[in-house]
Amino acid sequence: MLRFSAPRSERGTSLAELMVALVVLSIGLLAVAQLFPAGSRGQVQDRMLTAASYYAQEKIEGFVNVPWSDTKLDVGRHPASGTENLGAWQRYYDVAIHDPPLDN
């Protein structure tokens, strides 16, 4: 059988060196992998926030045809205590009188 032996100057990496390199690489990969759940969590949070702003907008739009004398526009918190339950969201609104002159 013919056997080749590489000259001393052309020896490759040893197994131990390879293992060390793999460990270092996997530590890096694990660090990057942490970003995925964090991103996914952020996505859910932002979705909730978007929906919340739609609920707030809905409430504001509901006041368009409400006269100023309506009890819905009495100064103070509505409802006076607690919140309106909207499943995953809670809603309440405050009516306040701003002293003139107003900005707009």
Added chain:
Amino acid sequence: MKSAPAAGFSLVELAITILVLGIVFAFGIPAFSNLSGSYNLKGTTENIAAQLRLAREKAIATGITQNLWFKKSKCQGGDYCIDNGGSGDPQWNLPNGITYKNGTGFQDNYRMTKDGRSLDSGMIIVQDRRGNRDTVSVQISGLVIN
């Protein structure tokens, strides 16, 4: 000058490399396909919600009630459409593999009126091939949540 003989990979080394690669792909490909599938489903509900909101805005702007259908038999070829009786009414398709899931609360027709309200309330439920679901809900006030 005589060069050193080139020593390549042995068959065993190559086989092990291919095996390891195969194991990596066996875990990686289904995971990736799951992820892209869930984004596909999410995108579908985003599109549906956007069309509902746009139809509401259009009803407010034009004063013409916008009639949306989420039923194939009510749309000329599309999966969902606006049907105002005209010939140029738009229609859209659900992505490949996404279907409606008829269940409690499913409502296939929404009429957005000029005062910004919807005459109908309910949900549009979509599911993918794996059975994952996502919903868009429409309320009488015209609120579209997804």
